[in-house]
Amino acid sequence: xxxxxxxxxxxxxxxxxxxxxxxxxxxxxxxxxxxxxxxxxxxxxxxxxxxxxxxxxxxxxxxxxxxxxxxxxxxxxxxxxxxxxxxxxxxxxxxxxxxxxxxxxxxxxxxxxxxxxxxxxxxxxxxxxxxxxxxxxxxxxxxxxxxxxxxxxxxxxxxxxxxxxxxxxxxxxxxxxxxxxxxxxxxxxxxxxxxxxxxxxxxxxxxxxxxxxxxxxxxxxxxxxxxxxxxxxxxxxxxxxxxxxxxxxxxxxxxxxxxxxxxxxxxxxxxxxxxxxxxxxxxxxxxxxxxxxxxxxxxxxxxxxxxxxxxxxxxxxxxxxxxxxxxxxxxxxxxxxxxxxxxxxxxxxxxxxxxxxxxxxxxxxxxxxxxxxxxxxxxxxxxxxxxxxxxxxxxxxxxxxxxxxxxxxxxxxxxxxxxxxxxxxxxxxxxxxxxxxxxxxxxxx
Ligand code: PMP
Numbered sequence: 077x078x079x080x081x082x083x084x085x086x087x088x089x090x091x092x093x094x095x096x097x098x099x100x101x102x103x104x105x106x107x108x109x110x111x112x113x114x115x116x117x118x119x120x121x122x123x124x125x126x127x128x129x130x131x132x133x134x135x136x137x138x139x140x141x142x143x144x145x146x147x148x149x150x151x152x153x154x155x156x157x158x159x160x161x162x163x164x165x166x167x168x169x170x171x172x173x174x175x176x177x178x179x180x181x182x183x184x185x186x187x188x189x190x191x192x193x194x195x196x197x198x199x200x201x202x203x204x205x206x207x208x209x210x211x212x213x214x215x216x217x218x219x220x221x222x223x224x225x226x227x228x229x230x231x232x233x234x235x236x237x238x239x240x241x242x243x244x245x246x247x248x249x250x251x252x253x254x255x256x257x258x259x260x261x262x263x264x265x266x267x268x269x270x271x272x273x274x275x276x277x278x279x280x281x282x283x284x285x286x287x288x289x290x291x292x293x294x295x296x297x298x299x300x301x302x303x304x305x306x307x308x309x310x311x312x313x314x315x316x317x318x319x320x321x322x323x324x325x326x327x328x329x330x331x332x333x334x335x336x337x338x339x340x341x342x343x344x345x346x347x348x349x350x351x352x353x354x355x356x357x358x359x360x361x362x363x364x365x366x367x368x369x370x371x372x373x374x375x376x377x378x379x380x381x382x383x384x385x386x387x388x389x390x391x392x393x394x395x396x397x398x399x400x401x402x403x404x405x406x407x408x409x410x411x412x413x414x415x416x417x418x419x420x421x422x423x424x425x426x427x428x429x430x431x432x433x434x435x436x437x438x439x440x441x442x443x444x445x446x447x448x449x450x451x452x453x454x455x456x457x458x459x460x461x462x463x464x465x466x467x468x469x470x471x472x473x474x475x476x477x478x479x480x481x482x483x484x485x486x487x488x489x490x491x492x493x494x495x496x497x498x499x500x501x502x503x504x505x506x507x508x509x510x511x512x513x514x515x516x517x518x519x520x521x
Contacts, residue, residue, distance in 0.1 A: 171364045177357050180219040206282070262305060268309050348360070404498075
């Protein structure tokens with residue numbers, strides 16, 4: 077092939093062309109097979125060729141592709157929304173779902189819904205957003221501004237709206253040696269209380285956070301007790317809680333929504349990756365009844381909208397994905413294989429001189445690499461350690477999601493794993509063995 081006309085992330089890279097799929101494997105045009113241990117970016121949770129999802133999409137193509145939401149609704153969108161509300165964390169109530177095309181779009185929509193809620197409630201002075209660092213909420217300008225990802229923000233800084241950031245709980249580097257998990261959770265949650273106080277509670281619109289941090293920090297759950305305390309603080313100050321479950325949601329951590337495991341519900345929840353599992357580009361915002369009621373009693377109108385909302389083929393594909401997860405009891409497999417993945421990672425890397433931390437939940441795990449295990453010093457940000465490990469694993473036939481970290485000197489290089497919910501025992505061992513070999517390739521070389 078000559079020079080590509082596609083905007084690749086790396087203009088100089090010559091990328092393999094994937095021409096076929098086989099379960100959790102991708103096959104390129106030279107016949108090479110890659111075991112997909114990351115689903116792209118925690119997207120492909122049902123492998124690449126699930127027959128039921130394929131059939132549902134084909135059937136919908138023959139029925140109806142698109143109608144505009146200003147004039148019509150369609151059956152798969154209605155059914156999928158009802159399903160997402162029905163399995164939402166207790167406390168969500170009779171919510172409503174807005175379907176969009178990407179995680180970033182869902183984050184923008186959540187922020188706008190939060191703003192609309194405040195205005196319709198008679199509190200227009202609420203416009204401040206509090207988010208966390210590190211975090212990643214997407215690449216459109218509002219989502220990028222909300223994210224606490226220094227590297228991604230830097231070139232666009234002059235274009236970003238002002239967002240206030242507090243530290244995300246990151247036990248490996250932020251928890252005191254003698255600090256209990258409960259004390260750490262409390263200290264981290266109180267950062268929110270202090271920030272709301274600093275800004276003036278009557279000016280704060282929303283707190284935005286990932287229930288299990290994804291792309292920026294690497295699969296970091298919060299310490300036990302953090303989320304209930306955050307919920308209490310938000311409620312006390314009349315601040316909306318926006319849970320970004322774009323990566324952590326739809327079963328990735330062992331429950332449909334990661335927040336379920338914390339015993340609280342958010343006011344607005346975004347989801348994307350595992351929603352369509354890559355078979356269709358789709359994202360959603362779930363608004364809890366509290367938000368819906370205020371808007372219904374106010375203008376009764378949505379002050380935001382996109383052309384492709386509730387796209388019938390996209391929602392039909394996502395509906396089939398969610399039905400397969402349920403019918404095949406795949407959340408059980410996430411828990412079982414997740415435990416196996418954790419055990420294999422700990423067995424393999426527990427004593428490794430350059431592995432500082434392993435963290436995660438369900439089939440969502442990260443290995444953080446450090447230059448010095450004792451001091452926890454990260455590798456120099458220019459070292460490319462994680463990216464090189466990712467390349468070495470790819471050369472060995474396993475796809476991982478490496479990241480150079482996002483804030484120099486805070487969190488360093490790490491490799492994220494997000495295997496398919498259909499993973500077999502043999503595939504999980506293959507992933508960990510190959511990662512170990514790739515780490516060896518890079519650090520010994
Ligand atoms: N939020 C989170 C937590 C994400 O992980 C991502 C994507 N990595 C996004 C938002 C943005 O999603 P998208 O790339 O589909 O716009």
